[in-house]
Amino acid sequence: MLSRRVILKFLGKTSSRRNASNIWPSRITNPEYSERRQRLLEKLISTLKPGEKNVLVVLKGAERFFIAPDVPNSFRQCSHFRYLTGVTSPGCYYIMSAQVDDDQPKEQQRILVADRRTAVEELWEGQLPSESDWASTAQFSDLQPSKQLPAVLEKLCDQQTAVFVSESASSAISAIVGKKCFSLRSLAPFVDQLRLTKSSSEMDSMRDVCTLGAQTMCATIASSRNTHMENAIVGLLEYEGRRRGSEKQAYPPVVASGSRANTIHYLEANNDIHPNDCVLVDAGCDLNGYVSDITRCFPISGNWNDHQRSLYEALLFCHEQLIEYAASMEKVRLSYLYRRMMELLAASMGELGLIRQGDNASMLKAAEMLCPHHVSHYLGMDVHDTPSVSRDIELPSNVCFTIEPGVYVPLDWPRKEWRGIGFRIEDDVATLAGGGCELLTSSVPRSTQHIQQLMNQWH
Ligand SMILES: [Mn+2]
Known part of the structure; x- marks a missing residue:
């Protein structure tokens, strides 16, 4: 039989504190995000074909979703994106590029593509995390506004580049990089393997x-x-x-x-x-x-x-x-x-x-x-x-x-x-x-x- 005390324990404590993060803080440390990206790159490099010298990863975060004109739904970041970057802001891309030498990644670049909010947007949507908040988990070497995305991709992609894209990014970027590289490959199975x-x-x-x-x-x-x-x-x-x-x-x-x-x-x-x-x-x-x-x-x-x-x-x-x-x-x-x-x-x-x-x-x-x-x-x-x-x-x-x-x-x-x-x-x-x-x-x-x-x- 369950005692009343046991039942009360099942129910757990409620809190009058305002922020859930005070009660249940995130367990994932900043170095863990780096380790995940490193392990992903190593996995991708191990699948390269002869002649491929560069790996390019194009990860697309979730977009905001509106339930009526100008009425945003609550936002949930795409889990692949959050797993690899820790960034929970909408509408971002994360680009990882690595030159491969002896099956090891060399000369890595990590670029966060994200727009800061204007004063008017902040009035309606509130402030985004600061650039240094984003950098603490995503460790980017460069931050670019979204209008620069095509230029960033064109610069990083050539005939010797294997391009891995998250499912949701493939149509948006295939026009940009599809002609320049051999093939676009799906990133999802590799991230799923890590997340399992x-x-x-x-x-x-x-x-x-x-x-x-x-x-x-x-x-x-x-x-x-x-x-x-x-x-x-x-x-x-x-x-x-x-x-x-x-x-x-x-x-x-x-x-x-x-x-x-x-x-x-x-x-x-x-x-x-x-x-x-x-x-x-x-x-x-x-x-x-x-x-x-x-x-x-x-x-x-x-x-x-x-x-x-x-x-x-x-x-x-x-x-x-x-x-x-x-x-x-x-x-x-x-x-x-x-x-x-x-x-x-x-x-x-x-x-x-x-x-x-x-x-x-x-x-x-x-x-x-x-x-x-x-x-x-x-x-x-x-x-x-x-x-x-x-x-x-x-x-x-x-x-x-x-x-x-x-x-x-x-x-x-x-x-x-x-x-x-x-x-x-x-x-x-x-x-x-x-x-x-x-x-x-x-x-x-x-x-x-x-x-x-x-x-x-x-x-
Ligand atoms: Mn179930």
Whole structure:
């Protein structure tokens, strides 16, 4: 049983201090940004073809995004750009150029292309960080205004240059450099490879954001009992996250009651919650450029009915087995976790009676109908992190990923009792040096009893 003291610890502290960075400072040091750029250059140089003497990296940051004319949306920097430069201002480019000698980078240039704001722009948008703030993480040798971008690129690019561009930059710059060099290559897979394995300060960043995400989920569940509207829970997530220091939600949260939980990306949250229904909440926090991703399901009344409980407990069994399985593997492979989820779902849903007992193949097919999504994705600076990395590789240590088995019973499913119920249980996990896994979101209750207790003790 959870004591009240333990429950209060789950909820974490809220702060009256004004700035989230006071509560959860960034863990990434300035030298770490330099190391990342150096490692990237070394990786790129190792792929050069005969005759190529220079490497040019053109990294484009995110642009501001407007939701109506002259109305800016909140800004989130492109994660590749932030990972390599630490710069979180919109509309920038970062150019790295290195001459290669004996497979080593020589005579490097690093140019930040960014515009300072005019007095009128500052009146509307506020001040940008100073040039020396930008330089502290990005360590540029030159700062150029954006109108100089074509000239900068033309100067650095010739027939012996291999040009690597971030996806979003390719069309904008191909006209400028495409004719002068052999080929444009995609930078994303190389940065994804670096980002897959977290440094120790990144692991601490993930622990921070997962702790914050866990506290936010606990507080939201604790204060949701008997809420009538899905949208009110979206508001609670925002409130409970931001008051603990979250900069924003990691992605638009799913708050789905009743059979709407069967729509995996249900974002409308515009329906009433029936007093006897369960709610599925899939939400994460965004802190210092790293994100969490947690899903929990709970009965809005605080009390499970028999069918909700039996299905939830069958899914929880799969979840717990998957966490044990991941911890027991010498090298985790997400594709093996997926196969294991299907086997576990087939067995446990067969035992429950939701799937008809039969041969393996027919039970696995039924399990696939009940869960249309994968059991896992990588996690880090983006919620679906490093997407160019296969889910069928042996993972080194310090890789973060989710474990999220789900079961979604269609309204026309042969067995009537569980029709229209959708559940998913999602936690964040990291591989450890020497084998095994760390459960980063362990403090969010997942048993029916602990969830019920969290909801009822709070009132
Ligand atoms: Mn997820």
